[in-house]
Structures are given as C-alpha cells and as structure tokens.
Amino acid sequence: AKRQGRNNFQIYQISPERAQQHDVLLKSRLRHAEGNGELRVFYQPQVDAASEDIVGMEALVRWEHPELGQISPGVFIPLAEESGLIVSIGAWVMRTACRQAREWEDKYGLGLRLGVNLSAVQLMEPDLLDTVAGVLRETGLNPRQLELEVTESISIKAVPNLVENLHGLHRLGCRIAIDDFGTGAASLDYLRKLPADRIKIDQSFVRNIGIDPDDEAIVRATIEMAHRLKRAVIAEGVEIEQHLAFLRANHCDELQGYLFCRPLPHASFDRLLAERQRL
Numbered sequence: 436a437k438r439q440g441r442n443n444f445q446i447y448q449i450s451p452e453r454a455q456q457h458d459v460l461l462k463s464r465l466r467h468a469e470g471n472g473e474l475r476v477f478y479q480p481q482v483d484a485a486s487e488d489i490v491g492m493e494a495l496v497r498w499e500h501p502e503l504g505q506i507s508p509g510v511f512i513p514l515a516e517e518s519g520l521i522v523s524i525g526a527w528v529m530r531t532a533c534r535q536a537r538e539w540e541d542k543y544g545l546g547l548r549l550g551v552n553l554s555a556v557q558l559m560e561p562d563l564l565d566t567v568a569g570v571l572r573e574t575g576l577n578p579r580q581l582e583l584e585v586t587e588s589i590s591i592k593a594v595p596n597l598v599e600n601l602h603g604l605h606r607l608g609c610r611i612a613i614d615d616f617g618t619g620a621a622s623l624d625y626l627r628k629l630p631a632d633r634i635k636i637d638q639s640f641v642r643n644i645g646i647d648p649d650d651e652a653i654v655r656a657t658i659e660m661a662h663r664l665k666r667a668v669i670a671e672g673v674e675i676e677q678h679l680a681f682l683r684a685n686h687c688d689e690l691q692g693y694l695f696c697r698p699l700p701h702a703s704f705d706r707l708l709a710e711r712q713r714l
C-alpha cells in the first residue's frame with residue numbers, strides 16, 4: 436500500500452471530497468476578499484462594429500488572494516452565488532464600476548455605456564432596485580449609461596420576480612442586455628418575455644465562425660431576428676479578423692473581444708481613453 440502512496444495521493448487530490456474541501460476553503464477566503472481589498476474591477480471595451488469607436492465597457496470582477504493567487508471569476512462567482520456572498524460582492528462591483536464610469540464621464544464626456552453582470556441570486560433579492568437606485572444616486576452616473584447583463588441561463592420560472600425586476604430597472608432608466616444568448620434552453624422565450632434592449636451573442640457561436648456553417652447560420656439569424664424585434668446586438672469573444680469581417684458583413688452592431696482589447700485594470704483603461712477614443 437505504501438508503494439502506491441504517490442498514485443493514491445494524486446487520486447485523492449482530484450477526488451470529489453477534496454474538490455469540495457477546496458470549495459469550502461475558497462468560500463471561507465471569499466468572505467474576507469471584499470473587506471481585505473482583494474477584489475478589483477477590470478474593464479473590457481465594447482466597440483461600434485462599423486467605426487470601431489469605443490462605445491462602452493463591461494465590468495469584470497477579479498480576485499487576487501495573497502497566497503492563492505489569481506482566482507478566475509468562472510471559479511469563484513459560482514461559489515459566491517452558492518454562499519449568497521454574490522449579493523454584497525455584486526453591489527461592490529456595481530458601486531465601484533459606476534463611480535469609475537462617472538469619473539471617466541467627467542474627464543472625457545464620451546457617454547460610454549457601462550455593462551455590469553447581475554447574477555440570478557441578485558435578481559431574486561427584494562432590495563435589488565433600492566441597491567441600484569442607491570448606487571446611481573451616490574455616484575451620479577446617468578442611469579442611461581448603466582446596462583445590466585442578465586445571463587440567459589437563468590430560468591424565468593425559477594426567478595419569480597425576474598420580469599418585474601427587469602421592468603423596475605427600466606423604470607430607473609437603466610438598460611438590459613441578455614448575456615450568453617443562444618446557450619440556454621429558452622432563448623426565444625427570453626426574447627419574448629424580457630424587456631431587453633440588447634442581446635449578446637455568446638462566444639461559443641462566435642468562435643465557430645469560419646468553422647461551422649450551422650453556427651454561422653445561427654449568428655446570422657440571431658442578428659436579423661434581434662433587429663426585427665428592435666433590439667441591438669453585440670457579439671462577444673471576437674478574437675480574429677475573420678470573426679470581425681463576418682459580423683460586420685451581417686450587420687452586428689457592436690463587438691467585444693481580445694481582437695480589440697482584453698479586460699484592463701482601471702488605470703490602463705484610462706490610458707486607452709486618454710490616448711484615443713478609437714482603438
């Protein structure tokens with residue numbers, strides 16, 4: 436048994452119990468992340484497809500733990516959702532990003548839109564509208580500049596006041612975007628029932644431009660359908676010229692992706708704005 440110690444250890448490392456222990460550890464550290472100043476907001480530009488002018492930015496949270504290092508939001512956001520911490524983390528991200536957007540507005544006056552992700556857990560909170568209204572009041576950001584991104588993986592049925600909350604956000608003057616469009620089981624239902632201003636074509640479709648004709652057809656049809664319904668369309672995960680050419684040819688309104696810029700810390704984003712509004 437001793438001889439196999441190393442192998443056993445490797446198996447033990449990836450066992451579900453061990454993975455769960457890791458989650459428990461991360462969750463307990465996450466509880467202090469905001470208070471300890473370990474969270475940052477990065478900003479990724481969103482550009483007009485025709486002119487490539489920057490028209491907005493998406494706020495993306497980052498967690499740098501002093502010992503554990505960078506932890507991806509793909510890992511810690513689900514843990515924050517399970518533990519309910521997403522409510523305070525989400526409010527922190529929104530306040531930080533709105534304050535920053537207001538600062539950029541005062542400095543550059545570009546009227547840039549700010550996209551902030553909302554999790555299903557936040558959308559179930561009875562205080563959501565008060566929180567958003569409070570952040571807008573506190574930061575003085577024009578509500579028209581704030582766009583809440585709601586992922587399509589949220590079930591309309593599982594979040595009873597989803598539709599009401601989104602209407603409430605509209606009444607505050609905010610915009611709504613449907614994130615990850617096309618990946619859920621109920622894309623069309625979403626489009627029909629939710630008061631959305633914009634849809635974000637998921638990167639899994641964009642990635643297959645030039646590779647999979649079916650996915651190309653879906654992208655083309657999604658843009659056309661959205662336009663007929665008077666919704667704007669942004670594609671995410673635009674990485675190469677071929678994606679850009681296809682999306683432009685098919686009249687996608689806006690683009691976001693590494694081809695233009697990675698998510699940047701606020702100081703780098705500020706430099707980008709200072710240098711040029713054009714990328």
Ligand code: C2E
Nearest residue numbers: 495496508509512528552553554672673674691692693698
């Ligand atoms: P998302 O909302 O779909 O955000 C887009 C993700 O794609 C971001 O990953 C972004 O960095 C990445 N991305 C942007 N351009 C490209 C590209 O050209 N190629 C590829 N491969 N990826 C690209 P990130 O920052 O790791 O965030 C992952 C997810 O974590 C987000 O997906 C969102 O669901 C969640 N998330 C991030 N920040 C927040 C937040 O403040 N609140 C909530 N609730 N969720 C957040």
Ligand code: CA
Nearest residue numbers: 493552584614
């Ligand atoms: Ca998003």
Ligand code: CA
Nearest residue numbers: 614615635671
């Ligand atoms: Ca997305």
Ligand code: CA
Nearest residue numbers: 586614615637
């Ligand atoms: Ca996503």
